[in-house]
């Protein structure tokens with residue numbers, strides 16, 4: 001007689017739903033994060049087969065040790081001037097974020113998003129690639145744009161949707177665009193731009209160019225089909241692209257377990273596609289720089305894509321519409337075991353005799369001052385609602401040439 | 416009866432259905448512990464348990480597909496897409512799969528899923544938090560499309576949608592969540608509690624799909640509206656000094672053609688309004704239907720007031736939004752009272 005499942009005396013199935021280690025009111029628990037010592041991860045030759053470097057998808061590439069020294073094979077041995085430049089950009093980015101957040105609170109704009117705690121991810125990468133390389137960012141890589149020298153005033157004009165806004169008042173704040181600075185226009189729809197970065201890189205390869213693409217996606221958004229399309233296309237066409245997953249642990253209120261981060265690392269997703277994969281301490285400026293440089297060299301040598309998981313922490317709220325104390329312990333950010341990227345680079349520079357606390361204080365003051373000066377200039381043009389491009393521009397750029405419908409609709413508005 | 420805003424009414428509908436039917440479950444991005452970015456699912460996980468209201472990976476295609484699979488098993492999933500603007504990765508699963516499961520399997524498999532999603536503008540959300548994509552769903556055979564305009568209907572229609580055996584796309588006008596909005600955007604927001612339609616029974620009741628409501632009775636002209644635009648149309652009638660009958664369609668598919676026909680045949684004039692872009696919008700369907708059913712009773716061309724054929728621009732929200740002035744002007748044109 002055949003046994004039916006009920007007769008087999010087996011436990012019934014049960015649906016599993018992930019639960020983070022700590023919610024508001026619980027003690028912070030990062031005990032599962034065991035960072036390997038700095039300098040421990042090997043640095044393969046760029047010609048190494050992806051299959052021979054699988055371990056790098058499960059560890060963390062780290063350069064800065066507890067004594068703030070740069071150690072191990074990934075030490076990029078950077079000129080102190082580059083390190084100081086990195087510190088400057090990160091400090092400026094943080095000051096910019098703080099001010100724009102306050103401006104939103106004061107009603108001068110509708111929305112803002114900070115990248116606090118993640119500044120190294122974008123800053124070090126921007127300094128490690130070439131000026132002509134194209135960045136396909138998410139909304140949390142403002143430091144990359146700042147590193148490219150894009151004027152803060154222009155960024156603020158976008159935030160305020162004012163008459164000088166390069167996006168002509170059409171886009172939500174922080175969705176900057178600047179082709180000339182190698183910065184692809186941000187969409188707001190998650191994941192969509194990751195495979196577009198691959199397409200751009202394929203075009204560069206097709207044209208026999210030297211430029212590469214750098215794409216970004218949040219760990220939460222790796223659940224989107226577009227993430228997998230990006231990896232498939234990158235693998236199939238060996239596209240010269242760096243695909244960064246910024247694992248900042250949280251996607252609004254959802255911890256990385258909802259993107260299957262408990263079962264495997266995000267870097268490990270590359271392995272199944274035969275794509276070289278690195279997992280990097282994203283709060284270690286030197287590690288981010290070194291990993292990006294390595295991936296860029298591989299891409300430029302026609303050796304194909306690299307997937308990099310930037311392991312970091314979203315220290316601030318998701319956006320001005322969010323209150324993280326509703327879903328994670330309020331003191332969680334202070335306990336992040338990989339520290340703060342600005343503090344760590346600062347300590348490294350001090351330890352190598354290139355910097356001091358006093359110099360950092362001055363740098364911070366100068367950053368706040370630079371942001372204030374830019375804000376003054378931008379606010380002289382106007383904040384949201386006070387100033388904006390001519391209303392007729394809302395009918396432009398839908399197509400290259402407006403058709404009769406748009407012309408008639410524009411007339412109806414009387415502009 | 417307690418006064419509820421739209422968020423509370425929708426929450427109550429899911430609460431009632433989770434309590435009543437063990438096969439109902441609710442999931443979507445950030446809907447579990449957090450209770451959703453608009454707090455519509457607040458408290459449901461705590462009350463009904465982790466496996467009945469939970470978070471989903473950020474994969475709208477996956478969310479819809481998983482719901483279809485659950486429906487095939489026999490569950491009644493209620494899924495949330497965080498903003499209608501983010502529904503497109505799930506579009507293939509809705510159009511090619513959910514909509515046709517019943518037809519292609521000759522009723523062997525069905526997709527009794529309810530997809531809830533906030534839509535519409537008026538919150539300075541820019542092009543990715545303001546869209547009204549209802550027409551790309553009404554165009555698809557096999558999907559139902561529902562849009563409430565007040566707390567009472569929101570709860571009753573959501574319960575009907577969950578109990579319905581076909582896939583229902585349930586658009587929630589986000590600008591109405593906390594209070595009615597008539598398009599005079601400089602006026603302060605009034606809470607729902609000041610309005611009769613915030614009297615929402617605690618328990619189970621339903622508002623049938625496919626039955627329109629007369630939101631304002633009138634004799635001179637008929638306005639066909641849904642969602643936020645119902646309130647705008649009522650304000651416009653006052654502004655235009657036209658005794659308009661405002662029909663709140665409540666569900667676009669199925670559509671209450673009898674109520675529409677009766678009203679337009681009586682008034683002889685019709686204005687169709689929606690916030691979505693104009694070209695191929697649901698208004699085009701309504702205009703065609705009125706023409707088919709009421710042509711010989713029409714005394715003026717049918718007017719159509721809609722969003723422009725552009726994306727929703729952040730800084731030009733109120734130029735884009737078809738507010739009471741534009742609707743009133745159309746009413747006066749239809750009355751021949753320029």
Ligand SMILES: Cc1ncc(C[n+]2csc(CCOP(=O)(O)OP(=O)(O)O)c2C)c(N)n1
Nearest residue numbers: 140188189190218219220221250251252501
């Ligand atoms: C297709 C799509 N779905 C949902 C959203 C709403 N949304 C905006 S940000 C966000 C969380 C993204 O998390 P993650 O990818 O981890 O990036 P992070 O914000 O942490 O940098 C969600 C769900 C969206 N913008 N696009």
